[in-house]
Amino acid sequence: MPDLAHMRTDYTARRLREEDLAPTWVEQFDRWFVDAVAAELPEPNAVVVATADADGAPDARIVLMKGYDEYGIVFGTSYASTKGAQLAVNPRAALVFPWHAMQRQVRVAGRVERIGDAASDALWDPRPRGAQLAAVASVQSTVVESEQELADRVRALDEQTPPGSVPRPRVWGGYRVIPERVEFWQGGADRLHDRLRFVSDDAEGGGWIIQRLAP
Numbered sequence: 001m002p003d004l005a006h007m008r009t010d011y012t013a014r015r016l017r018e019e020d021l022a023p024t025w026v027e028q029f030d031r032w033f034v035d036a037v038a039a040e041l042p043e044p045n046a047v048v049v050a051t052a053d054a055d056g057a058p059d060a061r062i063v064l065m066k067g068y069d070e071y072g073i074v075f076g077t078s079y080a081s082t083k084g085a086q087l088a089v090n091p092r093a094a095l096v097f098p099w100h101a102m103q104r105q106v107r108v109a110g111r112v113e114r115i116g117d118a119a120s121d122a123l124w125d126p127r128p129r130g131a132q133l134a135a136v137a138s139v140q141s142t143v144v145e146s147e148q149e150l151a152d153r154v155r156a157l158d159e160q161t162p163p164g165s166v167p168r169p170r171v172w173g174g175y176r177v178i179p180e181r182v183e184f185w186q187g188g189a190d191r192l193h194d195r196l197r198f199v200s201d202d203a204e205g206g207g208w209i210i211q212r213l214a215p
Helices: 025-038 082-089 117-124 129-137 147-160
Strands: 046-052 058-069 072-078 092-099 104-114 172-186 194-201 207-212
Touching: 025 058, 025 092, 025 104, 025 172, 046 072, 046 082, 058 082, 072 082, 072 117, 092 172, 117 172, 129 147
Parallel strands: none
Antiparallel strands: 046 058, 046 092, 058 072, 072 172, 092 104, 104 172, 172 194, 194 207
C-alpha cells in the first residue's frame, strides 16, 4: 500500500481574499470556470452530485454540468434513475466541482427543481445520436444481465429509429440546483485554506451575505 500518511501537496498557488471576490456567486463561479477551461482541465464541467433518499441515506456520483446562471446549476439525467428517485422524495442536493489541478473547489448546496420541456430539449438535442440511443435503451441504475444485453438493446433501437436525432424520452430531462450556499475554496499553505461562502439571506430580500470559514 502507498504511504498515505506522507501523500500530501502543499497548496501555495494563490490566495482568495474578500476584496478579490466578485459581487455575486455566479460571477465568481464564472471567473473560476473560465479559468478551469483555459487551464485545459479534463472535463472542467464534471461535478459531484450528492443526494439522499427519504431516510436520509446519502449517495453521490459525477455528472456533467450543462448550464449555469444566476438561478442555479443545471444537469441532465433520467428521472427514473436512482438520483431521480431520490430527488423526487428529497429535492435537495450538494455539488462539488473538484478542480484539484488549480487547488480549487466550488461547493454548492440547495433545492432542486426540474427544468421545463423546452429547456430539457435544449440539453438533449446537442447529444450525439449514439449517446441519445444509449440513454433511451438503458434503464438507468437498473440491474442488467450483461454488457451484451445493453449493446443488443442499443443496436435494436438504432435499427428501429429513423436517421438523425433521436426524440427525447419523457423520462429524461434536466434538473436545476438552486443555490442556498456557494463556497469557493482555494488551497492555502500549511492547510490554511481560503474558504469564502455566499449564503442566501432571506432577511435581506433574497440577497447574499459573504462569510469566511475556518479551514
